[in-house]
Amino acid sequence: MTLIKFIEIMAILVGAFSGFIEARRKRMDLVGVFTVAFITAFGGGTLRDILLDRRPLFWVIHQEYAILIFVLALVASPLIRTLRQIVSERLIVIADAIGLGLFSIAGVAAALDAQMPIFIASMMGVITGIFGGVLRDIVCNEVPMVFRDGKPYAICAFLGSWMFLLMRMSELPHDFALWSSATFIVVLRLVSWKFDMRLGR
Amino acid sequence: MTLIKFIEIMAILVGAFSGFIEARRKRMDLVGVFTVAFITAFGGGTLRDILLDRRPLFWVIHQEYAILIFVLALVASPLIRTLRQIVSERLIVIADAIGLGLFSIAGVAAALDAQMPIFIASMMGVITGIFGGVLRDIVCNEVPMVFRDGKPYAICAFLGSWMFLLMRMSELPHDFALWSSATFIVVLRLVSWKFDMRLGR
Amino acid sequence: MTLIKFIEIMAILVGAFSGFIEARRKRMDLVGVFTVAFITAFGGGTLRDILLDRRPLFWVIHQEYAILIFVLALVASPLIRTLRQIVSERLIVIADAIGLGLFSIAGVAAALDAQMPIFIASMMGVITGIFGGVLRDIVCNEVPMVFRDGKPYAICAFLGSWMFLLMRMSELPHDFALWSSATFIVVLRLVSWKFDMRLGR
Numbered sequence: 001m002t003l004i005k006f007i008e009i010m011a012i013l014v015g016a017f018s019g020f021i022e023a024r025r026k027r028m029d030l031v032g033v034f035t036v037a038f039i040t041a042f043g044g045g046t047l048r049d050i051l052l053d054r055r056p057l058f059w060v061i062h063q064e065y066a067i068l069i070f071v072l073a074l075v076a077s078p079l080i081r082t083l084r085q086i087v088s089e090r091l092i093v094i095a096d097a098i099g100l101g102l103f104s105i106a107g108v109a110a111a112l113d114a115q116m117p118i119f120i121a122s123m124m125g126v127i128t129g130i131f132g133g134v135l136r137d138i139v140c141n142e143v144p145m146v147f148r149d150g151k152p153y154a155i156c157a158f159l160g161s162w163m164f165l166l167m168r169m170s171e172l173p174h175d176f177a178l179w180s181s182a183t184f185i186v187v188l189r190l191v192s193w194k195f196d197m198r199l200g201r
Numbered sequence: 202m203t204l205i206k207f208i209e210i211m212a213i214l215v216g217a218f219s220g221f222i223e224a225r226r227k228r229m230d231l232v233g234v235f236t237v238a239f240i241t242a243f244g245g246g247t248l249r250d251i252l253l254d255r256r257p258l259f260w261v262i263h264q265e266y267a268i269l270i271f272v273l274a275l276v277a278s279p280l281i282r283t284l285r286q287i288v289s290e291r292l293i294v295i296a297d298a299i300g301l302g303l304f305s306i307a308g309v310a311a312a313l314d315a316q317m318p319i320f321i322a323s324m325m326g327v328i329t330g331i332f333g334g335v336l337r338d339i340v341c342n343e344v345p346m347v348f349r350d351g352k353p354y355a356i357c358a359f360l361g362s363w364m365f366l367l368m369r370m371s372e373l374p375h376d377f378a379l380w381s382s383a384t385f386i387v388v389l390r391l392v393s394w395k396f397d398m399r400l401g402r
Numbered sequence: 403m404t405l406i407k408f409i410e411i412m413a414i415l416v417g418a419f420s421g422f423i424e425a426r427r428k429r430m431d432l433v434g435v436f437t438v439a440f441i442t443a444f445g446g447g448t449l450r451d452i453l454l455d456r457r458p459l460f461w462v463i464h465q466e467y468a469i470l471i472f473v474l475a476l477v478a479s480p481l482i483r484t485l486r487q488i489v490s491e492r493l494i495v496i497a498d499a500i501g502l503g504l505f506s507i508a509g510v511a512a513a514l515d516a517q518m519p520i521f522i523a524s525m526m527g528v529i530t531g532i533f534g535g536v537l538r539d540i541v542c543n544e545v546p547m548v549f550r551d552g553k554p555y556a557i558c559a560f561l562g563s564w565m566f567l568l569m570r571m572s573e574l575p576h577d578f579a580l581w582s583s584a585t586f587i588v589v590l591r592l593v594s595w596k597f598d599m600r601l602g603r
Contacts, residue, residue: 023348029400031355032348046252051448053457055254063318070320117465119472134541139335141344143543147425147434154433199431224549230601232556233549247453256455264519271521340536342545 009065011099014092015041015132016069017083024080026140034073036136041069043135044128048107052114052124093193101185104129104157105178108164118165125161129185130154150199152192160185210266212300216242216333217270218284219297225281227341235274237337242270244336245329249308253315253325294394302386305330305358306379309365319366326362330386331355351400353393361386411467413501416494417443417534418471419485426482428542436475438538443471445537446530450509454516454526495595503587506531506559507580510566520567527563531587532556552601554594562587 019040023033042059049057059066076083107128111121130146130153137144146153160181167177191197220241224234243260250258260267277284308329312322331347331354338345347354361382368378392398421442425435444461451459461468478485509530513523532548532555539546548555562583569579593599 026344026349028344028348029351031400032345035348050251050452051459051462053254053455057252060252060317060321063320066324067320116462119465119469120462123468138339138540138543139345139348141339141342141543143428143430144434144541147430147437147541148428150431199433227545227550229545229549230552232601233546236549251452254455258453261453261518261522264521267525268521339540340546340549342540342543 007098007102009068010095011102012041012065012069013072014095014099016072017087017092018096018133019136020073020076020080021084022136022140030073034070036139037069037073038066039139040132040136041065042132044103044131044133045107047131047135048110048124048128051127052111052116054110054114094190097186097189097193100129100153100157100189101160101182103132104161104185105164105182108161109174109178112165112168118169122158122161122165125164126154126157129157152197152199153189155199156185156188156192159188208299208303210269211296212303213242213266213270214273215293215296215300217273218288218293219334220337221274221277221281222285223337223341225278231274231278234278235271237340238270238274239267240340241333241337242266243333245304245332245334246308248332248336249311249325249329252328253312253317255311255315295391298387298390298394301330301354301358301390302361302383304333305362305386306365306383309362310375310379313366313369319370323359323362323366326365327355327358330358353398353400354390356400357386357389357393360389409500409504411470412497413504414443414467414471415474416497416501418474419489419494420498420535421538422475422478422482423486424538424542432475436472438541439471439475440468441541442534442538443467444534446505446533446535447509449533449537450512450526450530453529454513454518456512456516496592499588499591499595502531502555502559502591503562503584505534506563506587507566507584510563511576511580514567514570520571524560524563524567527566528556528559531559554599554601555591557601558587558590558594561590 016037019037020033022040023036026032028036038059042057042065045058049055104125108121108125110128111124116124133146134144137146163184164177164181167181168174217238220238221234223241224237227233229237239260243258243266246259250256305326309322309326311329312325317325334347335345338347364385365378365382368382369375418439421439422435424442425438428434430438440461444459444467447460451457506527510523510527512530513526518526535548536546539548565586566579566583569583570576
């Protein structure tokens, strides 16, 4: 298994895990747990692909990811309390930051492929990075967390997306631009979390 | 009128009726009643078609169904309390089970037509069967009922969808597979309702 | 700048402004304020284009509008309380009515272009006119206002859409039909507001 594949799976698992937790907090049953986990993991990329009219969707080509979340929902659902004790908050935040970085830059790159103008491409990056969580909160009947906690989450995705766009406009190599701006998002997110930074309102 | 046409209209009417009731419970006005009824009746199939990129949508080709719900919203809106007394709960559950069976199997068949892999096809069946109600609950600002009441509703759609898929893979005739698995969903749903079965959480 | 361009920008700004206010009322941060403003301004047209499978989306071609809302969210967010005092309710209602008229008729026209049947075209007009506000309320975790306040808002869009359709079927000139039915919606909305009309429930 390549590194990128490993990171991709980890990012999806973290999305699903955050969906599991939220669904259980709302006392959902197995169907709800699977659906919310699935929406959290794939919602951002799916919305981006619908807006850009790209098909087939990522999870349609890779049905193994859908099956993975299905099996996890079956297995992990009763174990979620134990899991939350084993898995430290620090680990979740780190994995989630990696997911944010990867999904966002993948979103910008897909938008550029689809000939989107530059500001729209940066928005597609942020949408891919954060709308999984937004849709999770809407289904769970909450005001989306990312819109109200004042923490720089979407902002990290936005800045990293622009870093990628500027590097591509400077004709730096695609892979270098991709990895360095994804890393930038991860680091920025972790630093802002470490120091508990807040945006003003 | 053929039998399938009759059943189709009945399934749509039941979806619309459940939307009427929920909208009135939320004290919505005529616009809300029509919209929620429409979303409940057609939301699942519409979401499936957007995910599969199928156009035109079902209710776009058959505008007579949209007009039917519009007329019903105008006429039935003031009568809804009376209607709920006339129509027994048993009748609603039976009609709703028929709708679940038909919509789900129609969803799997559409996904197979669109060359979806098999697990994704089963998911499309469930989405077609249950997302009308999910979208209804989201618009009505509720946590979707089907995700939290622990009753085997989506599960019936899921099992029936797999029955259809396995029958198709065994190269049984299309119509026989379609009718027997739709019937299976209806019977399973009614039996689980009769004995008030619950999933564990 | 042509008159139509000016009115278009004003309609979008009013949508965004109503998103700003709702997002601030929910104590959202900068990310939420921008997103909700954007969804309110462009949500109706975006949903219509997804249902009709039209691409690229309006705001993708005109990224200047997205940038405008972005800058406004940065600048206006701290000033929103002051702005609400300066801008009278009367002005907001008038601008909003203009937006409703323009968006709705643009929606019907787009649906006719896409060969939609006539009742569906009228629905697309209403969806374009009101679903920005509906999606805003869903993201803000409210039952959509337009479905429950009993005021003739969607109804104005619906009647004006039919006026446009009937004028087009009578082969009246396109531009005349467009402007007169948009004006009809604006006037109807303002009159119903002036006299505080309500639909019965």
